[in-house]
Amino acid sequence: MKSIISGVKISSICAVVPARVLKFEDELKEFPFPESSSRRLGKVMGFREHRIADPKTTLIDLAAYGINCLFKEGVIKKEDIDCLVFSSQVREHLVPGNSKVLHGFLNLSRNTHCIDLYENCTGFISGLYTACSIMRASNLNCVLLVVSNSGCCYANKKDRNTYPLAGDAAGIAVISRADEKETIDFAFFNDSDLRDNLITPAGGMRMPATEETAKMHIDDMGNYRSLNQLHMDGTGVFHYVMENVPFLIKEICELADVKKEDIKYHLTHQPNRFMLEKLADLINVPREIMFNNIVENFGNSSSSTIPVNIAYNLSDKLIDNSYKVCLSAFGAGMSVAGAIMNLGKMDYCKLIEHPCNGSNEY
Structure with a gap:
């Protein structure tokens, strides 16, 4: 599916990571493999440290903390928020949905519309498409897109295939109206036979x-797993990404009538450094414009990695400047998602730390 939406933009981004840092070096003894083998793997994949919230700090706490920061900084007001779109694969409760819980934590207006998307690593782009579609089809002026991931403290520490890259984080994007000449071009593909x-x-x-x-x-x-825990065929995922993300980027560049060399930055979901280095080489773009430093500093926080990527690597630049960027993501399903837009001239773009004390007040 491909679509073009005009007259909308991302006007602010706040990314929230837990202050609690866990180091790969300290976790080596947990894996059922020789430490020398784990160190070699960690060097290739970029496993160094990751941010994991304590059990009392939930995905709603991380998200509310970032939004309260936006309130305090005067970026938005509670009464400005017409719609709240929450995209995540983790749930605060089985019922009600995350958006309703967050709405209550923030004490938003009863007129604020709440929407939940059950999404994984492609969740930021899917949420962005949903938020932009709602704005385009209505008279709304401010839609808040929230992606959040927590609960990695419960992950399986004996699974070296998944645990070293796990991370918690939240991302908040303020979607506003823009000049009609501004467009965001989207593309989505699903291959669910490979789920x-x-x-x-x-x-x-x-x-x-x-x-x-x-x-x-x-x-x-040699990893320990139960059926209740995430199973990842690392080789299968790698081959799927290498085959499908270049095709996605080619298709979306054609849709946006953009040449590959016109894209200043590739802001990609971050599973590990190795995969992104190979992907940059495959699509023939410099590695330095496809950042690959999120897993080694924060971990893979599913749908939150793109806003963390933006805030960590480009926060200062995006206040005064605007760039043509390509967002891309891939994940469970199997699925890929992409978007091309002008990103910048923002009101706010920062990465902040949550104190990991269960608080949602900034």
Whole structure:
């Protein structure tokens, strides 16, 4: 699916990461592999440290903390928020949805419309498309897009395939009206026959969680996993990304009538450094314009990696300048998503730390 939406823009971004830092070096003893083997893997993949919130700090706490920062800094006011779009694969409660919980935490107007998207690593781009579509089809002036991920403190520490790259974070984007000449071009593709490449088998309706599904087993690689935990075929995911993201970028450049060399930055979802280095080489763009430093500093926070990427690498530049950028993401499904836009001249763009004390007040 491809679409062009005009007259909208991202006017502010706030990314929130936990202050709690866990180091790969300290976790080596947990993995059922020789430490020398884990160190070699960590060097290639970019495993150095990651941010993981404590159990009492939830994805709503991270998100509310960032939005309260925007309130305090005078970037937006509560009464400005016409609509709240919350995109995440993690839930505060089974019922109600995250957007309703966050709405209550922030004490927003009862006229603020709340929408929940159950999304994973492509969630920021899917949420951006939803937010922009709502604004374009209405008379609204301010839509708040929220992506958030937490709960990595409960992740399986004996699975070297997933735990070293896990991270918690939230991202908040303020979507505003823009000149009609401004467009955001979107593209989405899904290959759901490959969904077993990245899946948590148990815990849903098809396979409810039981004592049996909670039992640990050793996989072919030597990692310990239960059916209640994330299963990732790293090789399958790698090949899917290498085959499909270059095609996505080619398609979206054609849709936007943009040449590859006109793109100043590729702001990509960040699974690990190795994959992004290979992807940059494959699409023949300099590695320095496809940042790959998020996992080594913060971890892979699913849908939040793109706003963390933007705020960490470009915060100062995006206040006074505007650049042609390409967003791209890939994840469970299997799915890929992309967007091309002019990004910059923002009111606010910062990365802030949450104190990890369960607070949602900045």
